[in-house]
Amino acid sequence: MAGLRPILIVDDDKALLDMLVEQLGVDGEFSPVVAASVSEAQARVAAREARFDAIILDIGLPDGDGRDLCARLRQTGVKVPIIILTGSDHETDEVRGLDSGANDYISKPFRMAVLLARLRAQLRTFESSEDAVFTLGPYTFRPGVKQLHDAAHNRRIRLTEKEAAILKFLYRAGTQPVARQVLLNEVWGYNATVTTHTLETHIYRLRQKMEPDPSNARLLLTEDGGYRLDPDGIKAIAA
Numbered sequence: 001m002a003g004l005r006p007i008l009i010v011d012d013d014k015a016l017l018d019m020l021v022e023q024l025g026v027d028g029e030f031s032p033v034v035a036a037s038v039s040e041a042q043a044r045v046a047a048r049e050a051r052f053d054a055i056i057l058d059i060g061l062p063d064g065d066g067r068d069l070c071a072r073l074r075q076t077g078v079k080v081p082i083i084i085l086t087g088s089d090h091e092t093d094e095v096r097g098l099d100s101g102a103n104d105y106i107s108k109p110f111r112m113a114v115l116l117a118r119l120r121a122q123l124r125t126f127e128s129s130e131d132a133v134f135t136l137g138p139y140t141f142r143p144g145v146k147q148l149h150d151a152a153h154n155r156r157i158r159l160t161e162k163e164a165a166i167l168k169f170l171y172r173a174g175t176q177p178v179a180r181q182v183l184l185n186e187v188w189g190y191n192a193t194v195t196t197h198t199l200e201t202h203i204y205r206l207r208q209k210m211e212p213d214p215s216n217a218r219l220l221l222t223e224d225g226g227y228r229l230d231p232d233g234i235k236a237i238a239a
Helices: 014-024 038-046 066-075 091-099 112-127 161-172 180-188 196-210 231-238
Strands: 005-010 030-035 054-058 082-086 104-107 134-136 139-142 147-150 155-158 220-223 226-229
Touching (some): 014 112, 054 066, 066 082, 082 112, 104 112, 139 161, 161 180, 161 196, 180 196, 180 226, 196 220
Antiparallel strands (some): 220 226
């Protein structure tokens, strides 16, 4: 479980690829993975343990059309946001791109700030949808329906809205602890009536639901004035 968000970039323009990789990696938010062709992109998506939060996809690729690739990815069950890049600004091309299953369509040349803003917007929308699925050790986490699923034991755990929001934010932080005040601000907003005791109560209830032994937490740890999810503890339980 990584804190960086893996983004697959599919383009055969090396200069553009290098620029996208550099800019997406600047703030430590994204982890870009590149592919220069349809076949390479398909191999990366199909790879064991592959996980991408979004795909940035060029139309003109050396071995095919990016829109056809987009349609095939959708047919195989890929649901993450796909943003198509193209050198054409014709309306018919945009319509075809969106009809292929893309979430957004951006014409070249584009401003990087605009691409980043639209990428983040698509990610926010997706994470709130029923299609969003994250892996938390033995659990499949679906924040859109506020549920954890333990497939090994055929068990579904219902979460409250706040519990799901806490888990989603901690998941995105990876192995880094998140301070209590940061979690309060992110989950409850700047509400002066909400105290750290409220957060601690929610953490307690989450552990009762998630941890095999809530008194000896291995998944949801208290650390450095905050909380974090522990991938090693998760693996131990999953095993």
